[in-house]
Amino acid sequence: xxxxxxxxxxxxxxxxxxxxxxxxxxxxxxxxxxxxxxxxxxxxxxxxxx
Numbered sequence: 001x002x003x004x005x006x007x008x009x010x011x012x013x014x015x016x017x018x019x020x021x022x023x024x025x026x027x028x029x030x031x032x033x034x035x036x037x038x039x040x041x042x043x044x045x046x047x048x049x050x
Contacts, residue, residue: 003013024032 001013001016003016021032
């Protein structure tokens, strides 16, 4: 998930994560995880992501 710089600091990312956690809870998921390779890629500008 990525929130464009123009829309950051408005609670969009926070609310999205809250909704994701609520959905996972509703579906009785026991864990959520983030693949670190994905996390590393999103810290780079879009043109540099593969």
